[in-house]
Structure formats: C-alpha cells, structure tokens
Amino acid sequence: MLSIQDVGLSIMGDTPKKLYFLGGQEYGIKEKYIDILVSKVGPRIEYSGLLDFISFMSKKHIIPLTPQVYVIRYDKLFISKLNKELADILTNLKIEGVVVSIYDDDNSINKLDKFLPDNTAVINNVDYRHIAKYIKSDFPELDDTLIYNIAKNSVDYYQAKNVARCINCVKDSIILTESDICNLFGLTNPSTIEAIQIAIADRNYVKYIELLGSFENDLTQVIYLIMNTMTEFDKLLTNKYASSPVKNYVKKWTRLDIYYMFNHAYNALDNIRSGSTADIYDILIYLGALMKFQNIPDLEVLS
Amino acid sequence: MNMVNQSEALNTLTVLAKNYQHGIVISGTSGSGKTYLAREYAKLLNVETFYLVSPSMSDVRSVIDMCTDATNDIVLCVENLDNGVLQVAYPLLKFIEDCPKNLYIVITCFNIRQIPDTILSRCALVNINNPISADLDQYARSVNNAEFTRLKSLPIWQCAKSFSDVDTIMKLDSEALAYFDNLQSSLDMKSPVSSIAWKLQYFENKTPTPLVLVIRYLMHFVVSPSHTRSCIDCLNALATSRISQNAIITKLVFDLKYLE
Numbered sequence: 086m087l088s089i090q091d092v093g094l095s096i097m098g099d100t101p102k103k104l105y106f107l108g109g110q111e112y113g114i115k116e117k118y119i120d121i122l123v124s125k126v127g128p129r130i131e132y133s134g135l136l137d138f139i140s141f142m143s144k145k146h147i148i149p150l151t152p153q154v155y156v157i158r159y160d161k162l163f164i165s166k167l168n169k170e171l172a173d174i175l176t177n178l179k180i181e182g183v184v185v186s187i188y189d190d191d192n193s194i195n196k197l198d199k200f201l202p203d204n205t206a207v208i209n210n211v212d213y214r215h216i217a218k219y220i221k222s223d224f225p226e227l228d229d230t231l232i233y234n235i236a237k238n239s240v241d242y243y244q245a246k247n248v249a250r251c252i253n254c255v256k257d258s259i260i261l262t263e264s265d266i267c268n269l270f271g272l273t274n275p276s277t278i279e280a281i282q283i284a285i286a287d288r289n290y291v292k293y294i295e296l297l298g299s300f301e302n303d304l305t306q307v308i309y310l311i312m313n314t315m316t317e318f319d320k321l322l323t324n325k326y327a328s329s330p331v332k333n334y335v336k337k338w339t340r341l342d343i344y345y346m347f348n349h350a351y352n353a354l355d356n357i358r359s360g361s362t363a364d365i366y367d368i369l370i371y372l373g374a375l376m377k378f379q380n381i382p383d384l385e386v387l388s
Numbered sequence: 389m390n391m392v393n394q395s396e397a398l399n400t401l402t403v404l405a406k407n408y409q410h411g412i413v414i415s416g417t418s419g420s421g422k423t424y425l426a427r428e429y430a431k432l433l434n435v436e437t438f439y440l441v442s443p444s445m446s447d448v449r450s451v452i453d454m455c456t457d458a459t460n461d462i463v464l465c466v467e468n469l470d471n472g473v474l475q476v477a478y479p480l481l482k483f484i485e486d487c488p489k490n491l492y493i494v495i496t497c498f499n500i501r502q503i504p505d506t507i508l509s510r511c512a513l514v515n516i517n518n519p520i521s522a523d524l525d526q527y528a529r530s531v532n533n534a535e536f537t538r539l540k541s542l543p544i545w546q547c548a549k550s551f552s553d554v555d556t557i558m559k560l561d562s563e564a565l566a567y568f569d570n571l572q573s574s575l576d577m578k579s580p581v582s583s584i585a586w587k588l589q590y591f592e593n594k595t596p597t598p599l600v601l602v603i604r605y606l607m608h609f610v611v612s613p614s615h616t617r618s619c620i621d622c623l624n625a626l627a628t629s630r631i632s633q634n635a636i637i638t639k640l641v642f643d644l645k646y647l648e
Contacts (some may be wrong), residue, residue: 309635316638319645320580327580344646351631351639358630 086198087206089114096121102204103180107187108194109208113243117219119156119185126183127152135163135175135186142178150181157186164193172200216242224253234266279330281307285314286331288338288376297369304365308354311372315347345381346372352384394421394523397516401425405432409512410487415500416516418627419550422496423467425516429494430463437462443472445479452483455491465494470502471629477504484510498627519551528554544568547604556598567591571602572609577645584645585637599633600626603640610644618643 087095095101096118107115123129132138132155157163163171163186188194197205217236220227227249235252239245248266277300284293300307320327321335322343338346349372356362375381397414404412412429414422423440430438437460441451448466455462466480484493484507495511497503519527528536535558539545544565548554560568575584588602600623607619622640625631 312635312638315642316580316582319642320582323578323580340646344642347639347642351635354631354635355625 086202087204089206089208089211092118092206092208101125101183103178103183104175104201104204105183105185106194106197106201106205107185107208108189108191108197108205110189111208111211111241111243113241113246114208114211114219115185115187117223117242119154122154122183122185126154129154129156132157132184134160135184136166138184139174139178142180152182154182155180155184157184159188160186161193164188164196167196167200169200175201176204211242213237213239216245220245220249224249227253231266238266278306278310282310282314282331283334285311285376286318286334286337288334290373290377293373293376294370297366297373304369305354305357307369308350308357308365308372311350312347312354315343315350318343339380342381345383346375348384349375349381394425394516394519397425397514398428400512400514401429402432404512404514405429408433408492410492411484411507411511412492412494412514413500413503413508413511414494414496414514414516415498415503416496417518417550418498419552420516420518421551422516423465424551425514426463426465426494426496429492433461433463433492435461435463435492439464441466443467443469443476445472445476448476448479452479455483456488458490461490461492463492463494465496467496468498469495470497470499474504477507481506481510518549524548524551524554527551528558531555531558542568543608544601544605546608547601549604553598553601556601560598563593564591564597567597568602568605571605575606581638581641581645584641585634588637588641589633599637612647614647615644618647 092105092107096105101122105118107118109115119129130153135157138155138157188197194205194207213236216239217232219242220232220236221229223246224232231252232249235245235249239248277296281293281296281300283289284296297304297307314331317329317331318335318338321329321332322340353362353368353372357365357368362368397416401412412426414425416422427438430436437458439451439455439462441447441464443466451464455464466476469476469480480493480495481504483491487493493511495503495507500508500513500515525536525540528539531554539557542565544557544560548557574587577584588606589597589599591597603619603622603626607616610616610619618640622636625636625639626633
C-alpha cells in the first residue's frame with residue numbers, strides 16, 4: 086500500500102499515476118489531491134462505476150479522448166468483482182487522464198490493497214503540521230500563527246480549510262487569538278483551563294484572577310475545576326506516588342484546607358444553581374480570595 | 389389496592405370526579421403513587437383515554453395540539469411538572485384557563501411551592517402522604533409474593549420508602565444484593581475520595597447503582613450525627629437534582645472521610 090507521502094509526491098510530481106484508490110476518513114485531503122490533479126491533467130468528470138469506465142476506455146474512439154480526471158465514488162460493485170484478472174485488466178488499461186476512486190470503509194481498502202497495492206492509499210489523521218502546510222498553500226495571505234492555531238484545533242483538514250476560508254474573507258477586519266479559534270471550533274482552550282487549575286493548586290490569587298478575566302466559557306466550569314483539584318489533592322494525600330497535574334503543589338495544602346475548599350466550592354455551586362446568588366464572577370473571586378488565607382476557614386465560620 | 393397513604397387522596401378525588409373537576413394538582417414525594425392516582429381519577433370519571441406527558445415543552449405542546457382536535461373525553465397527566473422548565477407551565481396555564489369540556493388535566497409534582505400560583509389558583513389541590521411500611525408490603529406482595537417473602541428479611545428492605553424503591557429492590561439480582569451486603573466492608577476510608585465515590589455509584593460491572601437506596605443503606609452504619617446529617621443532605625441534594633450526581637456523592641464522601 087502506498088503511504089500518504091508517496092501519494093502526495095506522485096500527485097504533485099510531474100508524472101502522476103494513472104490510477105489511485107484513496108481510502109480513509111480525511112475527505113479534505115482527497116479533495117485537495119483531486120484539485121491538484123485537475124490543475125495538472127485536465128477537467129474533472131464524475132463517473133458512476135469502474136466497470137463502466139473500463140468498458141468505455143477499452144472502446145475505440147473516432148475523436149481522440151482528451152486527458153481528464155475521472156472521479157469515482159464508493160463503487161461497491163467493482164470491489165465485489167475485483168480479482169487478479171480484473172486487477173490486471175485495469176493495470177494494463179490505456180487511460181487517457183487519471184482515475185481517482187474514493188472509498189471510506191476498511192473492507193474495500195483491504196481488498197484493493199491485496200490486488201492493487203501500488204495504487205491504493207489510506208488517508209487518515211493527518212498531522213496538524215501538514216494541515217498547516219496545506220492551509221498555507223491554499224491561503225497564502227493568512228498569518229502563519231493563525232494558520233497554526235486553525236490546524237491545531239481542527240478535527241481534520243476539511244474543517245480547517247472551511248474555517249480558514251471564512252476567516253480569509255474577513256481577515257482585514259478582525260484579529261483572532263487562539264482562544265477565538267477555539268471558540269470558532271466550539272472548543273474550550275485547554276491551555277487556559279490547565280493554567281487556572283495550576284493557579285488554584287499554587288494558591289496564586291493574582292494569576293487566578295488574571296486567567297479568570299480571559300476565560301470565555303461557562304464560568305461554572307471553574308467551580309467544578311476547584312472541586313476537581315481538591316479531589317486530586319485528596320488522591321495525592323492518600324497515595325503520594327499517584328500521578329496528577331497538580332502533584333507539585335500538594336505541600337501547599339493541608340487536609341483541612343482541601344476539605345474546606347471543596348465545601349466552599351460545593352456550597353457556591355449550590356447557591357448558583359438554586360438562584361440565591363446571581364453573579365458567578367463575584368463567587369469565583371470570593372473562592373479565589375480564600376486561597377490567600379494561611380488556613381482556609383470553615384464554611385460555617387464565614388457564614 | 390387500598391393503600392393507607394392514598395386513601396385520603398382517593399376520597400378527595402372521588403368527590404372531585406363527581407363534580408367533573410377539569411384541573412387537578414397532585415403533590416407527593418417520589419414513588420408515592422401520584423401517577424397511579426391520576427389513572428384512578430380517569431377510572432372514576434369513566435374516561436378510557438389517558439395520556440402521560442413529560443414536562444418538556446415539545447411534548448406538552450404536541451399533546452395540547454392533539455387534545456384540541458379530539459372529540460372524545462381525555463385525561464391528560466403532566467408528570468412531575470416541577471422537574472421541567474418553568475416555561476412549560478405557560479401553555480398549560482392557557483389550556484387550563486380555557487379548558488375544553490372533554491379534557492381533564494392532572495398535574496403531578498414533588499413540591500407544590502415550585503408550581504406557579506396562577507396554575508394552583510385554577511386547580512383543585514390533592515396531597516398524597518408518604519407510603520407507610522404496610523403499604524409497601526402490600527404493594528410488594530401484589531407484585532411478587534415469593535420475592536417479597538425472600539427480600540423482607542434483608543436489611544436493604546428497610547431502605548424502601550416509596551413504591552418505586554420497592555420496584556427497584558425487587559429487580560435487584562444476586563450480584564446487586566451481594567454489593568449491599570459487602571458495602572460497609574468494601575468502603576475503605578483510607579482510599580481516595582474519587583475511588584470511594586465511584587464505588588458508591590457503580591456496581592462492579594459498571595452499571596449504575598440505585599443511589600438513593602445506597603445512601604439510605606449507608607445511613608444504617610454511620611454512627612456520628614454529623615455523618616447522618618451529611619447523608620440526609622446528600623439525599624436532599626439528589627432529590628432536587630440541582631447539582632450533578634457525581635459532585636453530590638463526592639461531597640458526601642469528603643464529609644464521611646474528613647469529618648470526625
């Protein structure tokens with residue numbers, strides 16, 4: 086089976102193969118390769134099936150055929166008939182242009198790999214650095230950092246290209262940070278959440294407040310984060326060899342600090358959910374301020 | 389079945405049925421038999437068509453549309469209105485205000501204070517008491533007498549407080565019953581809170597435990613008043629469902645582990 090690099094090099098090179106079978110879930114890359122072939126070979130034509138195509142190409146044509154890119158999608162009939170004989174016919178067929186046959190299921194690709202291994206490739210999970218490279222070639226005017234953020238936060242090339250295309254239309258009027266990109270993709274910026282957790286674990290009030298200001302998702306997540314951090318500390322107190330992102334800060338917390346902080350966070354969440362507290366931001370500042378105490382006070386003492 | 393806890397409510401419903409009351413609110417704790425009484429009301433009215441609706445906007449709207457076009461008598465039971473969003477009450481209110489003659493609306497709820505006054509003022513109110521142990525025994529016998537005889541002597545049976553608890557206990561398999569038997573010994577307070585919380589929420593095969601029963605069962609073993617209070621707070625929090633179940637259980641385990 087061909088690797089994605091082999092396919093890329095052959096398509097972008099001077100003499101692409103006559104026949105490609107492309108499997109895998111990365112539809113965007115497949116489309117990109119077809120676009121490259123169209124620019125090199127000739128217009129694109131959608132064909133219904135490979136068996137029809139073989140019979141079409143085998144006939145003599147009064148007017149000579151011009152090179153074209155023939156795209157065939159999910160041709161199950163061909164897979165069911167595929168054997169050594171048919172594979173030989175296809176390999177020796179004189180094709181005017183290039184045929185790209187697309188599949189997305191493993192069974193078809195396994196069979197193709199058995200009979201036509203030099204023409205078959207699976208395109209899945211492309212590294213984000215490659216996606217960034219492709220996006221850069223598609224939209225050369227976009228900023229490199231922006232492209233990097235889009236590629237890093239996208240599911241696949243197809244999604245990344247769509248977002249890049251949209252941003253490219255409005256790029257003159259907006260400046261997008263990684264956090265904005267995460268919002269576009271419906272993701273929470275993981276670096277902010279991790280940083281808030283570290284600030285909580287480190288009892289670093291200033292950093293916590295600073296990060297809170299830039300946190301753009303549901304603020305109740307931060308309360309859950311405090312409760313989660315206290316549970317992590319409890320785990321570390323029980324087993325000092327346990328792995329945890331907050332392991333380095335456990336010495337800053339006593340048993341009672343952990344318990345009282347969890348109680349404060351739980352109580353805050355209860356108040357928010359019951360509607361007795363309206364401003365969640367104030368609650369989060371209050372919870373952050375508790376970290377400044379040498380020993381975190383009991384909930385009942387403060388109430 | 390003549391349940392002691394339902395007898396008073398049933399008498400009230402009989403009077404209301406004689407007066408063809410179109411709007412009724414039945415309040416009571418979970419598993420006390422509110423929906424059963426709504427069905428009994430339909431029988432008292434001699435109405436065959438009985439619709440049960442969850443308190444979601446889409447369900448309520450579609451049933452109201454359906455009932456508007458209907459010509460036969462219908463009893464519409466909106467289950468546990470206080471579990472749904474407040475907005476559900478508005479289309480219901482409009483419907484109750486101008487109720488078609490062929491339609492009877494029964495609303496059930498846990499807490500009558502959560503029901504808007506505008507609905508309460510247009511409905512007859514019926515309160516249902518918690519079932520007493522004789523009610524639960526009678527219900528269990530009617531479901532499966534042999535199973536009831538087997539389970540009656542087990543400590544888990546003492547944790548049943550409602551008809552739905554009885555249903556849950558009677559469906560427990562031998563593995564689940566063994567879980568309850570070993571619960572006290574398997575809870576090692578030297579383990580991390582997260583691990584104890586997991587044990588309380590899931591059986592070994594990773595299926596969820598009947599959490600309310602587990603907490604009630606746990607209350608048999610706790611001796612300190614502060615631990616008992618934590619268990620009661622936990623049960624209340626689970627009943628109101630304001631906070632995620634995992635957070636509630638983690639809080640309980642923190643209390644059990646850290647409170648002396």
